[in-house]
Amino acid sequence: MMAWQPKTPITSVYQLLDANICSLCGACVAACYWEAVYFNPKEPSRISREPKLCVDCSRCLIVCPQAMLWVKKELYEQDVKPLDAYQARSKVEKVLSVAQDGGTVSTLAMVALDKGLVDAVVLAGAGERWSPTPVIAFTADDVLKCAKSKYFYIPSLVELGRMDGIKKIMVVGLPCQIRAIERLSELDVGIARKVAYKVGLFCGHNLDYASVVEKLLPKVGVSVEDLAKMNIKAKVIFQDKSGKSYELPLSEFESLARPACLQCPEFVSRYADINVGSIGAPDGWNSVLVMSKSGEELFNKAVAEGLLETKKPSSEDLDRIYKMDKRKRSNASKYFKEFYGVDVGIQFLDRDTWRVISR
Numbered sequence: 001m002m003a004w005q006p007k008t009p010i011t012s013v014y015q016l017l018d019a020n021i022c023s024l025c026g027a028c029v030a031a032c033y034w035e036a037v038y039f040n041p042k043e044p045s046r047i048s049r050e051p052k053l054c055v056d057c058s059r060c061l062i063v064c065p066q067a068m069l070w071v072k073k074e075l076y077e078q079d080v081k082p083l084d085a086y087q088a089r090s091k092v093e094k095v096l097s098v099a100q101d102g103g104t105v106s107t108l109a110m111v112a113l114d115k116g117l118v119d120a121v122v123l124a125g126a127g128e129r130w131s132p133t134p135v136i137a138f139t140a141d142d143v144l145k146c147a148k149s150k151y152f153y154i155p156s157l158v159e160l161g162r163m164d165g166i167k168k169i170m171v172v173g174l175p176c177q178i179r180a181i182e183r184l185s186e187l188d189v190g191i192a193r194k195v196a197y198k199v200g201l202f203c204g205h206n207l208d209y210a211s212v213v214e215k216l217l218p219k220v221g222v223s224v225e226d227l228a229k230m231n232i233k234a235k236v237i238f239q240d241k242s243g244k245s246y247e248l249p250l251s252e253f254e255s256l257a258r259p260a261c262l263q264c265p266e267f268v269s270r271y272a273d274i275n276v277g278s279i280g281a282p283d284g285w286n287s288v289l290v291m292s293k294s295g296e297e298l299f300n301k302a303v304a305e306g307l308l309e310t311k312k313p314s315s316e317d318l319d320r321i322y323k324m325d326k327r328k329r330s331n332a333s334k335y336f337k338e339f340y341g342v343d344v345g346i347q348f349l350d351r352d353t354w355r356v357i358s359r
């Protein structure tokens with residue numbers, strides 16, 4: 001599965017890309033002034049590079065949420081501590097008709113735009129043949145077009161490099177993408193200051209586009225042109241446009257995972273303002289973990305506007321989420337040790353100069 005198993009610290013993003021530790025969050029593309037890394041939609045399963053333009057400044061590596069794992073030991077150790085927890089479902093019919101689960105994410109994005117809390121929302125869309133498509137949404141219609149989970153990497157954070165004239169944004173992303181925004185803030189990259197709300201999605205793990213389209217879909221005999229929906233529960237479920245469902249064991253999905261996801265400790269994002277998923281909620285509903293005051297205000301606004309219905313989860317419902325999070329941290333920690341030959345928590349960046357240092 002792995003072309004190369006690093007046993008030493010990664011000191012450049014190119015090295016990280018070669019080792020498949022990239023989860024295509026898109027942050028390095030937004031952070032690189034020199035366009036030495038970029039996303040080419042014709043190569044949707046990787047970040048492309050132009051080594052001749054690279055000035056070896058390390059900005060890419062500093063914002064990379066995968067390289068960050070070297071310095072954030074607590075991510076592997078600390079339990080999730082939300083301010084509050086709910087089950088929620090949209091009351092907006094046109095959201096429910098397209099959403100993955102309860103449509104809470106799309107509803108929050110629509111409320112933030114409609115109430116002028118943000119000018120735009122960074123989302124993950126799908127183009128022709130479900131191709132990974134980073135999107136900046138300005139309207140409710142833009143948001144609806146991005147509904148549904150795409151179980152492959154979409155480097156939506158590249159859009160952070162195209163924020164001219166936009167003052168405030170919401171970002172919807174997987175935990176690694178939300179981690180990248182935290183890194184951008186630490187580096188004090190201007191675009192990070194525009195992020196008013198971070199909405200995290202629970203994430204077991206993810207695949208690259210080619211693995212889904214070229215390896216998994218042929219196993220169930222569905223063409224990507226005919227694919228209507230995908231879902232990961234205890235099984236991988238594909239639905240075609242006639243509504244027929246096809247299933248694969250979860251192990252088929254897991255066997256294609258990249259080191260990026262195997263070393264990732266977050267099922268629930270620690271840096272999001274609010275996290276949304278499906279585990280722990282009835283079908284057609286979302287589990288929601290409120291993580292910050294601004295996440296709470298946004299959620300309360302959607303409820304006060306009559307756009308979300310809510311109920312409280314039972315302790316068993318919440319335990320299902322926390323168990324998944326714990327299991328992911330434990331697996332990632334073991335994998336990390338095996339992959340790098342060291343325990344997590346190695347100080348890897350010089351905090352004063354932000355330069356990469358080797359051990």
Ligand SMILES: Cc1cc2nc3c(=O)[nH]c(=O)nc-3n(C[C@H](O)[C@H](O)[C@H](O)COP(=O)(O)OP(=O)(O)OC[C@H]3O[C@@H](n4cnc5c(N)ncnc54)[C@H](O)[C@@H]3O)c2cc1C
Pocket residue numbers: 098099100101102103104105106107122123124125146147148149150151152153154156172173174201202203204205206232276277278279286
């Ligand atoms: C790769 C992946 C793995 C997941 N794993 C789990 C899991 O193990 N357990 C669990 O409970 N939930 C998981 N989820 C979350 C779940 O699938 C739903 O996204 C969540 O319940 C929100 O549902 P919703 O109806 O509110 O979403 P919707 O209102 O339909 O909105 C979905 C939003 O997700 C964003 N999105 C879609 N695909 C991607 C992507 N590839 N990368 C970044 N953003 C994306 C879109 O921008 C859209 O705004 C995962 C999601 C993804 C994308």
Ligand code: SF4
Pocket residue numbers: 013031032033034035036037053054055056057058059060061
């Ligand atoms: S080291 Fe600097 S120039 Fe090179 S790819 Fe990274 S951010 Fe771009």
Ligand code: SF4
Pocket residue numbers: 013016017021022023024025026027028029047060063064065066067155180
């Ligand atoms: S994980 Fe993100 S920041 Fe790191 S190399 Fe991949 S796209 Fe770039």
Ligand code: SF4
Pocket residue numbers: 023174175176177203204205206260261262264265266
């Ligand atoms: S498992 Fe982690 S690295 Fe992989 S897509 Fe999910 S959040 Fe990103």
